[in-house]
Amino acid sequence: MKVWLVAGGAGYIGSHVVKAMYDAGENVVVLDDLSTGAEHNVPDRVPLIVGNILDEHTLAGVFEDHQVEGVVNLVARTQVGESVELPLAHYHQNVEGFRVLLAAMQRAGVRKLVYSSSASVYGMPDVDLVTEDTPCAPMSPYGQTKLIGEWLGEAAHHAFGMDVINLRYFNVAGAAAPHMTDKRVLNLVPMVFEKLTAGLPPEIFGDDYSTPDGTCVRDYIHVADIASAHLAATRFLREQHGVARTFNVGQGRGLSVRELIEVITMVTGHTAEPVVTARRPGDPAKVVADATPIQRELGWTARHSVVDMVASAWQGWCLRHPEARPA
Ligand SMILES: NC(=O)c1ccc[n+]([C@@H]2O[C@H](COP(=O)([O-])OP(=O)(O)OC[C@H]3O[C@@H](n4cnc5c(N)ncnc54)[C@H](O)[C@@H]3O)[C@@H](O)[C@H]2O)c1
Missing domain, CATH: 3.40.50.720 (NAD(P)-binding Rossmann-like Domain)
Incomplete structure (x- = not known):
């Protein structure tokens, strides 16, 4: 076989x-x-x-x-x-x-x-x-x-x-099932979850980039x-x-850090206003994929929305941090 x-x-x-x-x-x-x-x-x-x-x-x-x-x-x-x-x-x-x-x-x-x-x-x-x-x-x-x-x-x-x-x-980010989520806190989604769970405002690292709302844009x-x-x-x-x-x-679409935090607060029911802190060294303003070659040549397309992605990550987070759900 x-x-x-x-x-x-x-x-x-x-x-x-x-x-x-x-x-x-x-x-x-x-x-x-x-x-x-x-x-x-x-x-x-x-x-x-x-x-x-x-x-x-x-x-x-x-x-x-x-x-x-x-x-x-x-x-x-x-x-x-x-x-x-x-x-x-x-x-x-x-x-x-x-x-x-x-x-x-x-x-x-x-x-x-x-x-x-x-x-x-x-x-x-x-x-x-x-x-x-x-x-x-x-x-x-x-x-x-x-x-x-x-x-x-x-x-x-x-x-x-x-x-x-x-x-x-x-x-x-995200997971196909709650037990399959990434347990590490290495990217923006779990970093924001961590802050919200602790009752702290999520952090935005710089809002003076040359992007529509000044925060970094990524392809999630x-x-x-x-x-x-x-x-x-x-x-x-x-x-x-x-x-x-x-x-x-990638999705071929960009989302700013501020927009992603809005999706996260909508999905989680937490309402903390983010705070803006200093830029992190080495963060590019915008990194969004042209994903048309993989679509054209492998017939692949992304099927999940950013809301699905955040919601699935949140389910996994709450499994490990039951105290995270807002009262
Ligand atoms: N997570 C991301 O956001 C991301 C983004 C871009 C690329 N990648 C790439 O995707 C791949 C998987 O990343 P991930 O986030 O799932 O990381 P992960 O740490 O969860 O997965 C790596 C796996 O490799 C195993 N492993 C480590 N060293 C090994 C060794 N010497 N021999 C055998 N197994 C070993 C680990 O036990 C683990 O199961 C990596 O190559 C990473 O560079 C990840």
Whole structure:
């Protein structure tokens, strides 16, 4: 039986990728060291191999035991701030780990790859809509490792015929089910939830950007839509040969921080007025995807609204913080 190997499939995004593929009838096997992921994120019927992609013996065993059609690689250290403090750890995990995985794929004759990249590869783009041709200038070691990962996959494409799709995710939030929400407080949605739960006003980092309401504009996308993009990518790779492509995965629509906070207060029933504090260094004014290439070429579109995204994230938050619901 042919399977897709999902490396990092017990993590936040990976578990949604596994669910989307499994629900669509694909055979999936997960490899994850559970360093940030969790066993309960993987459906019971999906085999979970607990192991490290840096360990070539583990990888050899996985490729021996399973007839792997292709690999989705989501493994990475993901925290931008941490990457500034611990760049070598990020390079080791995100670049060396991926190199070891690619070498194992080469040895096993596996030639299909979907790679998790990120809009962070663009850095501070000064354009209205970011296309895949917008120059990349990552601002952090994390963003650098994501870009190098794209290059590694493309080099494998040229050297030994790896078919590759790089997916550059924009601002991901939400969950397909409450227990699948991201438990970390790393992006605006949980940051605002955290403030509201503590009875504090949400923070806006600067309102003097050159955007319509002065606050930063981002492209928010529901994690279930990110997951369905992977399903579309794996099916495209099944049909196509000689492919090395990179796609933005976003809604193609921007929302300002102030607008997102309005959606959050509407969904949660909390009414705190935000406070404006200083800009954060390195925050670009606007990062919105041109998402037309992935729509045109993979037939993928985002199906969930920002309200769905926030509401699903809020359900997960309240599961872990029952005190968060307004009286
Ligand atoms: N979360 C976002 O907003 C976002 C945005 C853009 C791109 N990405 C990318 O998406 C991918 C998944 O991110 P996430 O937010 O789900 O993070 P996550 O930490 O939830 O998922 C990573 C998974 O990889 C596993 N893992 C870590 N090191 C491993 C190793 N050496 N061997 C095997 N498994 C290992 C972890 O246990 C975890 O299950 C990453 O590549 C990240 O760079 C995430």
